[in-house]
Amino acid sequence: MAKPACLIIVTGMPGSGKDEFIKVCVEEGFKDLHMGNAVRKYAAMSNIAISDADIGKFATAEREKFGKDIWAKRTLMDIDAPLIVIDGLRSYEELEYFMKEAETEQFYLFAIFANRKTRLERIVKRNRNDDVHSLEELIRRDNRELDWGVGKAIVLSDKMLVNDSSLDLFRLESRSAIREILGKNC
Numbered sequence: 637m638a639k640p641a642c643l644i645i646v647t648g649m650p651g652s653g654k655d656e657f658i659k660v661c662v663e664e665g666f667k668d669l670h671m672g673n674a675v676r677k678y679a680a681m682s683n684i685a686i687s688d689a690d691i692g693k694f695a696t697a698e699r700e701k702f703g704k705d706i707w708a709k710r711t712l713m714d715i716d717a718p719l720i721v722i723d724g725l726r727s728y729e730e731l732e733y734f735m736k737e738a739e740t741e742q743f744y745l746f747a748i749f750a751n752r753k754t755r756l757e758r759i760v761k762r763n764r765n766d767d768v769h770s771l772e773e774l775i776r777r778d779n780r781e782l783d784w785g786v787g788k789a790i791v792l793s794d795k796m797l798v799n800d801s802s803l804d805l806f807r808l809e810s811r812s813a814i815r816e817i818l819g820k821n822c
């Protein structure tokens with residue numbers, strides 16, 4: 637693991653716009669790491685089916701077996717650039733792990749917020765293999781992620797971006813927030 641000069645961690649509920657925020661970070665020179673990719677990688681190594689329910693059960697089981705910060709540990713091993721943005725923080729324990737182990741003075745936690753109706757529309761539109769397809773499934777997923785502690789992570793964020801209007805406006809607000817950070821000696 638390389639020591640990053642600047643580390644941005646992103647949290648939020650499914651479909652809130654975290655990936656769009658990450659795209660802007662990448663455009664501004666950050667390398668992106670997704671905790672969900674670590675989950676999917678380890679799930680594939682364990683022959684777990686790629687569905688929301690199966691991946692969720694696997695992620696929960698790994699947290700129970702190895703600790704609530706297991707996905708942070710597995711993601712942090714892949715840091716290899718000075719500017720890093722990590723998507724997928726789901727618990728206070730993961731936040732604590734990153735704060736303690738990332739060895740960077742420029743650490744920022746961003747929360748991305750959008751209401752449930754908007755998030756469901758976005759999730760259905762993006763149509764990923766491991767996504768939910770109905771309001772009932774989204775409620776179950778939200779509850780699972782809230783049980784993991786994502787609500788506490790959101791509340792503890794350094795900055796919250798509300799993503800409830802146009803994509804262009806959200807990208808503009810994201811770019812402004814990222815450039816502000818880059819101006820702080822990142």
